[in-house]
Amino acid sequence: MGMTVVEKILARASGLKSVKAGDVVEPKVDLAMSHENGALVINQFLEIYKDTSVTPKIWDPSKIAIIFDHRVPAESSKTATNQKKIREFVAANRIGKFHDIRGDLGGICHQILPENGYVRPGAVVVGTDSHTTSHGALGAFAFGIGATEMASVWALGTVLNVEVPQTIKVVVTGTFPKFVGPKDLILHLIGRLSAQGANFKVIEFHGPTIRKMSTSGRLVICNMSVEAGATSGIVPADDETVRYLREEAGVTGKIALVAPDPDATYDQIVEIDVSKLAPQIACPHTVDNVKPIKDVKGTKVNQIVIGSCTNGRLDDLVVAAKILKGRKVAAGTRMLVFPASGRIYNQALAKGIIGDLMKAGAVVMNPGCGPCLGVHEGALGDGEVALSTTNRNFKGRMGNPTAGVYLCSPAVAAASALKGVITDPTKGVK
Amino acid sequence: MGKVVYTVGDDVSTDVIYPGRYMATVLPTETPQYAFADHAEFNAKLKSKQVPPGSVLVGGKNFGCGSSREQAVSTLKGYDLVIVARSFARIFLQNSINLGLRTVAAPDIDAKDGDELEIAEHEVINRTSGRSFRIEPLPPARRDIMEAGGLIAYTRARVLAGSGAR
Numbered sequence: 001m002g003m004t005v006v007e008k009i010l011a012r013a014s015g016l017k018s019v020k021a022g023d024v025v026e027p028k029v030d031l032a033m034s035h036e037n038g039a040l041v042i043n044q045f046l047e048i049y050k051d052t053s054v055t056p057k058i059w060d061p062s063k064i065a066i067i068f069d070h071r072v073p074a075e076s077s078k079t080a081t082n083q084k085k086i087r088e089f090v091a092a093n094r095i096g097k098f099h100d101i102r103g104d105l106g107g108i109c110h111q112i113l114p115e116n117g118y119v120r121p122g123a124v125v126v127g128t129d130s131h132t133t134s135h136g137a138l139g140a141f142a143f144g145i146g147a148t149e150m151a152s153v154w155a156l157g158t159v160l161n162v163e164v165p166q167t168i169k170v171v172v173t174g175t176f177p178k179f180v181g182p183k184d185l186i187l188h189l190i191g192r193l194s195a196q197g198a199n200f201k202v203i204e205f206h207g208p209t210i211r212k213m214s215t216s217g218r219l220v221i222c223n224m225s226v227e228a229g230a231t232s233g234i235v236p237a238d239d240e241t242v243r244y245l246r247e248e249a250g251v252t253g254k255i256a257l258v259a260p261d262p263d264a265t266y267d268q269i270v271e272i273d274v275s276k277l278a279p280q281i282a283c284p285h286t287v288d289n290v291k292p293i294k295d296v297k298g299t300k301v302n303q304i305v306i307g308s309c310t311n312g313r314l315d316d317l318v319v320a321a322k323i324l325k326g327r328k329v330a331a332g333t334r335m336l337v338f339p340a341s342g343r344i345y346n347q348a349l350a351k352g353i354i355g356d357l358m359k360a361g362a363v364v365m366n367p368g369c370g371p372c373l374g375v376h377e378g379a380l381g382d383g384e385v386a387l388s389t390t391n392r393n394f395k396g397r398m399g400n401p402t403a404g405v406y407l408c409s410p411a412v413a414a415a416s417a418l419k420g421v422i423t424d425p426t427k428g429v430k
Numbered sequence: 431m432g433k434v435v436y437t438v439g440d441d442v443s444t445d446v447i448y449p450g451r452y453m454a455t456v457l458p459t460e461t462p463q464y465a466f467a468d469h470a471e472f473n474a475k476l477k478s479k480q481v482p483p484g485s486v487l488v489g490g491k492n493f494g495c496g497s498s499r500e501q502a503v504s505t506l507k508g509y510d511l512v513i514v515a516r517s518f519a520r521i522f523l524q525n526s527i528n529l530g531l532r533t534v535a536a537p538d539i540d541a542k543d544g545d546e547l548e549i550a551e552h553e554v555i556n557r558t559s560g561r562s563f564r565i566e567p568l569p570p571a572r573r574d575i576m577e578a579g580g581l582i583a584y585t586r587a588r589v590l591a592g593s594g595a596r
């Protein structure tokens with residue numbers, strides 16, 4: 001019987017010829033990522049060895065990545081102290097892939113991993129962050145775990161008792177209309193599947209539209225697969241994956257592609273034609289509360305946010321700048337832009353995009369998670385409304401439980417910034 | 431037997447259980463104070479020590495969706511609550527097992543505040559309404575960790591076995 005991509009990856013990583021959904025395996029981990037919550041991982045890691053005569057030892061420090069992104073630069077002395085503790089642990093344990101708070105090498109973990117070539121097709125990637133699903137964009141099996149589970153990975157190098165997930169196959173056809181793209185596709189899919197529709201399952205993306213999609217776009221759809229509950233999203237690696245890894249991530253050496261067998265077994269198959277897809281909006285307070293833009297256009301917006309691990313990449317900023325160049329953000333609306341990494345920030349600077357956005361009235365902030373999770377810059381006032389290219393709109397997400405967050409694509413965010421109300425970029429924006 | 435101290439609906443996210451703005455607090459000894467911080471009344475009730483260990487929080491479908499933050503589990507574990515929900519989000523369920531927070535998936539559960547629930551092996555019996563509800567068994571892979579007393583103990587045993595130390 002044929003295997004899905006994830007079944008193949010788990011079989012390889014577990015030293016087995018084949019596995020099928022429901023089997024319990026213990027895969028070897030190729031990359032283990034944490035961010036500021038590494039402080040808790042360290043705590044739990046040391047706990048494993050407490051009252052034993054064994055000296056704590058990380059199985060392979062070269063396979064651990066730690067990236068500071070959630071609260072950078074630190075918003076409080078508590079965070080700064082956590083970051084200090086992690087920094088010291090990183091140095092003492094020679095952790096290989098550490099990205100501190102820097103304007104050149106820093107950024108959001110889910111951008112740092114791909115842009116540095118840390119993720120390869122066929123790899124098993126775990127991260128103490130639910131959006132670790134992003135890295136399926138490069139054909140890896142990547143999923144989020146908790147801090148204690150990560151501590152166990154640091155000790156053993158394997159994830160214990162993983163149940164091989166079932167896979168939903170999503171086949172995407174058609175050409176996106178102008179100003180409609182991967183974000184609209186994934187919002188539409190989440191609306192269709194519901195926030196729990198893919199719980200404990202993997203979403204495998206196929207079809208000509210996916211094959212033509214850039215790695216940047218694939219990162220968007222895999223990133224948000226978790227919002228349908230998925231363990232991971234995955235795009236089987238292809239020529240575009242190789243191009244991205246070679247040209248943008250500077251990977252040399254062999255890249256092995258893993259494809260599903262033609263007779264693989266799927267839990268269900270979902271088909272989507274994007275040719276007539278309208279911009280999609282996730283309305284407060286759940287990500288699956290998705291509506292076509294015509295249902296909510298005209299809604300007043302206090303804060304526009306462009307950025308995050310979902311839509312803070314160069315192509316996102318390019319679209320926004322195209323719409324905003326030579327125009328102005330509406331009075332009464334504030335616009336925050338936070339590029340996903342220092343590298344992207346620098347590329348956008350070189351292209352003049354940062355200048356275009358600032359001249360339009362946007363505040364461009366340092367790379368990092370920024371307002372996305374509501375602990376840091378860009379909190380919302382009571383009863384305010386935000387329109388954001390991030391990935392979550394749960395109550396309280398942007399730091400205020402009385403505020404509402406709408407999720408959208410960068411094109412919708414930019415077009416709406418001009419008017420101060422939710423605006424359809426496909427209607428009348430040049 | 432445990433009394434239902436709070437009921438919530440579907441898709442209660444980790445942002446609701448443990449808001450992101452408290453994420454700099456990580457230690458299980460410190461997280462309980464922020465449980466359901468934006469549900470001020472319930473948060474105050476928990477902190478007032480009026481909720482005995484073994485009390486039940488009843489959730490809907492997809493309880494614990496969203497972030498992988500383990501604080502969302504340790505904050506509830508701090509009060510030794512039992513979570514009975516229609517279903518759980520994957521990472522939250524795994525974190526609960528790893529940390530020893532008791533979760534019970536009962537797809538049809540129906541209970542309101544103040545009801546007395548008995549959690550038997552295969553069913554939850556609502557002693558107040560007299561109805562009982564089937565429990566979805568835990569996948570075997572997760573049961574092993576639970577029986578070991580959580581993932582720290584489970585991993586410790588593995589480390590000790592591997593190192594030959596005792």
Ligand code: SF4
Pocket residue numbers: 069070108109110129131308309310368369372373390391
């Ligand atoms: S940008 Fe938002 S969703 Fe992405 S890793 Fe940061 S906090 Fe999480």
